[in-house]
Amino acid sequence: MTAPLIDRDALAVDVPEAAVRLLGCTVEADTPDGTVAVRLVEVEAYRGADDAAAHSFRGRTARNAVMFGPPGHLYVYFVYGMHFCANVTCLTDGEPGAVLLRAGEVTSDIGAAFARRPTARRAADLARGPARLAALLGLTREHNGLDVTDASSPVRVLAGPPVDPSSVCTGPRVGVAAAHDTPWRFWLAGSPAVSPYRPGRGAGTKPATGGGGSSA
Template sequence: MTVRRSQLAGPVLDVAPQLLGLVIRSTTSDGPVAVRLTEVEAYDGPNDPGSHAYRGQTPRNAVMFGPPGHLYVYFTYGMHFCMNIGAGPEGTPSAVLLRAGEVVEGKDLARTRRGLPEPAASAVLPGRAQKRPRLDPDRDLARGPARLCVALGIDREQNGVDLFAKDSPVRLLPGPSFDGIPSTGPRVGLRDAADWPWRFWIPDDPTVSPYRPHVPKRR
């Protein structure tokens, strides 16, 4: 099975849930890291007040106006990178924000980038009742759009890369498929169109990020 650019050329609300279960793989000089996508958000350009392209094209959002299948990376809050996959036909600035996923390759490198220690091995002593198993510490490696970029080594240098080019440092690949019905809900941290249910995620997956509504800044 392969992933084709044509799969991303439709309406963004159709494209976004189809990305669940696919794998985004980034290769740098340190090695590869791959993440199976478990949570995404759709943004529909001029039809969406929450989209970066709502008011037209700028140098920052230009990638969104190109052909589908290119990576749109932006810097936010003066500290984080987030990445999107361009969707819809060329000239239609739709995009899907990649919010979270499960690291399926390169966990040691992802932990190093995130500054996390190796998970400790748990031992059960004879005669001791076994405690409730702890949550997998690796669930947080790419849980949230900023963490996802850190784990994959994504920054502004990858803005505009073609996810379907054979020599691309970032590729969109098939993965363990998700054939169920995705959960939907409001997008995270938005001021405009905050209640639109355009966030999609794999139900009960531990790597899905927590929902946080937009909190207006105090003046």
């Protein structure tokens, strides 16, 4: 039986709670090679005008407008002049917030996944890191704004069962110039697909509570 789509109301919450809710969910994308799916094992939360690391920190622009819309939409942006990264919006309409999809485990045909990412050396590397995840799923600017709670959308998020809180870890976000100590990166302990932490500030292993903070 196919899992149900994630409910929009499940994402209309503060960003850390939405991030933990997305762990264990499956992202499906219709590509020229068929449907590719990954189970999310690592995410990062970004919120509104009080988060200096968020794209929405300095207000609404043409680039980040999706972050200010209703929850449950893809926010896709281009970074370093070479990669796309994908987020799912959260909070309520008008409150900017999004969760970066950092890593996933492939749950669709593994051979097709390797065909899409032939440079990957092992299955755990296929969607290990936000750029690889977006590339595997074929996410580009044309997917920006898609509703992932809509069954007719070419990119969908399927609800996963609630994860065991003891398996959720949290630590500093990766590769941000500001607010880098905010422990809003969440991942599932033991997954080989979780991306490495490189800034040298310590990955952290504190169990997550699945919430906290206040709305922007």
